[in-house]
Amino acid sequence: MEPYAIKTHGLSRDFGSVRALDNLSIEVSTGSVFGFLGPNGAGKTTTIRLLLGLLEPSSGNSEVLGFDTQSQADEIRYRSGALLEHNGLYERLNAVNNLEFYGRVWRIPANDRQTRIRELLTNLDLWERRKEPVANWSRGMKQKLAMARALLHRPALLFLDEPTAGLDPSAAARLRDDLESLVEQEGVTVFLNTHNLAEAERLCQQIGIIRGGKLVANGAPNELRARAGNPQLEITGKGFSPEAIQELRSRPEVLSAELHNNKLTLQLREAVESAPLVSWLVGSGAQIEEVIKAQSSLEDVFLSLVNEDEQYLEGGS
Amino acid sequence: MITDIITIMWKEARELFLQRSGLRGGWMGMLIMIAVFGVLFPLQSGVEWLSAPTTVLLWAWLPFILVNSVVADSFAGERERHTLETLLASRLSDRAILSGKLCSAIAYGWGITLIGLVGSLVTINIAHGAGEFLFFPPVIGLAILLLSFLIAWLAAGLGVIVSLRATSVRQAQQTLSLGFLFLFLPLLALPLLPEGLRVSVTNALSGLDIQMTGIILAAFLLVFDVALLLAATRRFVRARLILNQ
Numbered sequence: 001m002e003p004y005a006i007k008t009h010g011l012s013r014d015f016g017s018v019r020a021l022d023n024l025s026i027e028v029s030t031g032s033v034f035g036f037l038g039p040n041g042a043g044k045t046t047t048i049r050l051l052l053g054l055l056e057p058s059s060g061n062s063e064v065l066g067f068d069t070q071s072q073a074d075e076i077r078y079r080s081g082a083l084l085e086h087n088g089l090y091e092r093l094n095a096v097n098n099l100e101f102y103g104r105v106w107r108i109p110a111n112d113r114q115t116r117i118r119e120l121l122t123n124l125d126l127w128e129r130r131k132e133p134v135a136n137w138s139r140g141m142k143q144k145l146a147m148a149r150a151l152l153h154r155p156a157l158l159f160l161d162e163p164t165a166g167l168d169p170s171a172a173a174r175l176r177d178d179l180e181s182l183v184e185q186e187g188v189t190v191f192l193n194t195h196n197l198a199e200a201e202r203l204c205q206q207i208g209i210i211r212g213g214k215l216v217a218n219g220a221p222n223e224l225r226a227r228a229g230n231p232q233l234e235i236t237g238k239g240f241s242p243e244a245i246q247e248l249r250s251r252p253e254v255l256s257a258e259l260h261n262n263k264l265t266l267q268l269r270e271a272v273e274s275a276p277l278v279s280w281l282v283g284s285g286a287q288i289e290e291v292i293k294a295q296s297s298l299e300d301v302f303l304s305l306v307n308e309d310e311q312y313l314e315g316g317s
Numbered sequence: 318m319i320t321d322i323i324t325i326m327w328k329e330a331r332e333l334f335l336q337r338s339g340l341r342g343g344w345m346g347m348l349i350m351i352a353v354f355g356v357l358f359p360l361q362s363g364v365e366w367l368s369a370p371t372t373v374l375l376w377a378w379l380p381f382i383l384v385n386s387v388v389a390d391s392f393a394g395e396r397e398r399h400t401l402e403t404l405l406a407s408r409l410s411d412r413a414i415l416s417g418k419l420c421s422a423i424a425y426g427w428g429i430t431l432i433g434l435v436g437s438l439v440t441i442n443i444a445h446g447a448g449e450f451l452f453f454p455p456v457i458g459l460a461i462l463l464l465s466f467l468i469a470w471l472a473a474g475l476g477v478i479v480s481l482r483a484t485s486v487r488q489a490q491q492t493l494s495l496g497f498l499f500l501f502l503p504l505l506a507l508p509l510l511p512e513g514l515r516v517s518v519t520n521a522l523s524g525l526d527i528q529m530t531g532i533i534l535a536a537f538l539l540v541f542d543v544a545l546l547l548a549a550t551r552r553f554v555r556a557r558l559i560l561n562q
Contacts, residue, residue, distance in 0.1 A: 088403025
């Protein structure tokens with residue numbers, strides 16, 4: 001088995017004078033869930049199209065499941081499943097016919113096909129409504145069915161292009177639950193395009209952040225969080241004297257100390273233990289009610305990277 | 318490849334017959350055509366229906382109309398309903414998708430023509446048989462089968478090429494309607510010709526050797542159909558189809 005399901009090197013794609021994807025180099029480990037984060041128009045969909053061999057790159061190259069995307073795209077599509085920007089369901093057909101068609105496309109033998117269709121529809125709570133035309137279904141149910149279709153032939157790699165976009169929060173949460181359990185059951189590598197940070201944080205072992213076609217960060221969520229900013233300590237209480245705060249600021253592990261409305265916020269230089277600081281504060285006469293160790297969220301990371309990039313672009317222009 | 322073509326045809330048939338409602342296609346269109354060509358016309362024409370050379374023209378014209386009524390949907394419909402990209406992202410080859418779409422349109426047009434043909438034989442035999450089995454003269458029967466097939470192929474080829482480029486089913490239908498008008502312009506223009514010219518044209522047509530004309534027409538259609546198939550194959554480029562969405 002290839003260690004990397006996806007490898008790209010300097011992958012770029014131009015549409016006329018617009019560079020939709022700029023020099024993308026990533027490696028996605030086999031069996032992992034890779035989240036590709038970025039705002040609308042960042043180049044996420046173009047990347048999936050390039051990886052599926054549906055578009056040719058302007059420069060650079062890429063390998064998916066060990067196959068070259070330009071010369072062996074058929075092999076890639078044979079081994080991949082995709083839930084793209086649109087769900088791609090035939091709305092005049094019912095759920096079974098939709099899956100039956102793609103089961104035939106992937107040449108799943110008739111008996112296995114029936115079993116697999118039943119298994120997926122049952123797992124996704126769609127079995128009872130399998131004979132209704134899909135046009136009558138809610139958007140959330142359609143997305144679930146589209147996910148079932150993408151997994152039908154047990155692909156080694158699954159491309160998901162914003163699977164929860166346009167769903168209400170509860171439908172999105174249910175779809176995320178289903179996706180999480182299906183990915184676990186099927187052991188499939190997932191390339192997940194999303195601009196939903198909570199989704200990426202929950203599902204992905206590796207995250208790439210893209211903006212304006214350029215990859216601005218790539219790594220495990222914890223690595224990205226660590227990169228985004230210094231750890232922070234929020235201490236709520238009374239009796240924080242100006243002298244004690246001044247003393248804190250002079251300590252080597254403390255970058256800054258600010259007091260607002262009985263809440264002392266300490267920016268720390270690195271992940272240090274909070275207990276000695278808290279006990280020193282108590283010794284200085286402070287009464288502590290609550291201590292919170294705050295960690296940067298993926299949203300902080302995303303926003304800081306995107307803002308950095310914007311400032312860079314503004315500075316350069 | 319054959320299995321993949323059959324898979325596409327299976328899906329097209331499901332969409333057309335099982336789930337589509339209205340007069341645009343499916344059962345209703347099929348039943349109307351079978352009733353007109355399989356029952357009404359034969360009853361009006363009597364036994365002449367089996368042997369008159371004009372019958373060949375009528376049967377050859379039928380698949381053109383039938384195919385035209387469904388083929389606009391082939392790619393433009395998939396594009397309009399946002400199902401095309403998922404289909405293109407599947408393991409199906411370009412040839413399989415294109416041939417599946419072409420064969421579906423041909424099967425619909427030619428299939429209904431054949432059902433109508435059988436229906437007309439039944440009608441004639443019930444109305445005029447008098448215990449004797451009446452059948453098309455072999456040359457006429459063969460000409461009907463061959464020409465109707467080649468014309469179904471012609472309409473499917475033209476339709477698929479138009480549908481590949483069209484942004485919507487409506488646009489594809491409008492383009493095909495214009496093409497249809499253009500093809501039948503000579504027939505429509507005939508009554509408008511000056512008297513002398515019209516008589517000469519009619520005499521020239523009447524004097525044609527029907528058998529030879531049929532063979533030449535079939536050969537011409539075959540060449541044109543193959544050219545259309547090649548043109549459609551060249552036009553089917555996944556990247557272009559994706560970007561034109």
